[in-house]
Amino acid sequence: MTVIVVMGVSGSGKTTVGTALAKELGTVYAEADTFHPRANIEKMTAGHPLNDEDRAPWLAAIAEWIAKHHENGAVVSSSALKRRYRDVLRGGGDVWFLHLQGSRDLLAERMKTRSGHFMPVSLLDSQLADLEPLEADEPGATFDISRPPADLVASALKAFQERA
Numbered sequence: 142m143t144v145i146v147v148m149g150v151s152g153s154g155k156t157t158v159g160t161a162l163a164k165e166l167g168t169v170y171a172e173a174d175t176f177h178p179r180a181n182i183e184k185m186t187a188g189h190p191l192n193d194e195d196r197a198p199w200l201a202a203i204a205e206w207i208a209k210h211h212e213n214g215a216v217v218s219s220s221a222l223k224r225r226y227r228d229v230l231r232g233g234g235d236v237w238f239l240h241l242q243g244s245r246d247l248l249a250e251r252m253k254t255r256s257g258h259f260m261p262v263s264l265l266d267s268q269l270a271d272l273e274p275l276e277a278d279e280p281g282a283t284f285d286i287s288r289p290p291a292d293l294v295a296s297a298l299k300a301f302q303e304r305a
Contacts (some may be wrong), residue, residue: 142214144207146230146281148221152251154286154293155218158241163216169204171210171218176202177214186205190267193225195303200229227279237284237304238281240298245269247287276302280304 143190149161156172163170175180175200181191190238203219210217211234221227221238230236249265282300284293 142204142211143218143237143301144211144214144233145233145239145297146207146221146236147216147218147239147241148227148281149286150222150248150272152248153241153243154290155220155241157290158239158293158297159216159218160237161290162297165253165294165298166216167191167299168213169210169215171203171206171215171216171217173198173203176206180297188264190264194225196226202229204230206215207236217230219256220268222268222277223273224276236280237301238275239301240275240281240283241286241293242274242283243286262288269293 145159147155147162149155151237159172162168180201184191200219203217207215207230219226219230221230227236227238229273245265248269249302275283282297284296286293288296290302
C-alpha cells in the first residue's frame with residue numbers, strides 16, 4: 142500500500158488536512174512534529190531555521206515510521222521541503238506526496254493566528270526559500286490552500302485514488 146505524505150511549509154494546513162484524510166481513508170495519521178529531536182524544537186522556538194544536518198534524524202525517523210506502516214497505508218505530515226528530503230522519505234516505502242501550497246501572506250496569517258505551536262512566523266521565509274516543488278517524476282499532486290479544508294481533502298482523495 143501507499144503512505145500519503147502531506148507536505149508543505151509551516152502554516153499550510155498539513156495537520157488539518159492530514160488528520161481529515163486519514164479519517165476518510167480509515168487509517169492512522171502521524172504528525173511530523175512528534176518526530177523532531179528536542180534540540181530541533183528548541184532551535185526553531187528560538188527563531189533559528191533548521192539546516193540539513195538538523196533535519197537528518199527527523200527525516201530518518203519519519204522514513205522508519207513509513208516503513209512500519211506502508212503495508213496497510215497511512216498518512217503522515219512532513220514539510221518535505223527539498224527533493225533530497227523526499228528521497229529519504231521514499232526510502233521508507235511507497236509514498237505519494239500531497240503538497241499544500243499558498244501565498245506567503247496567507248501562510249503568515251495562519252501562523253500568527255494559531256496557538257500552541259513552536260514555529261515562529263519569522264522562520265516562514267527560510268522555509269519558503271528551501272522549498273523545492275514536486276518535480277514531474279515525483280508521485281503526488283499540489284493543491285492551493287486557499288480552498289476550504291474539506292475541498293482539499295476531497296480533491297486529494299480523488300487524485301490519490303486516480304493516480305496511475
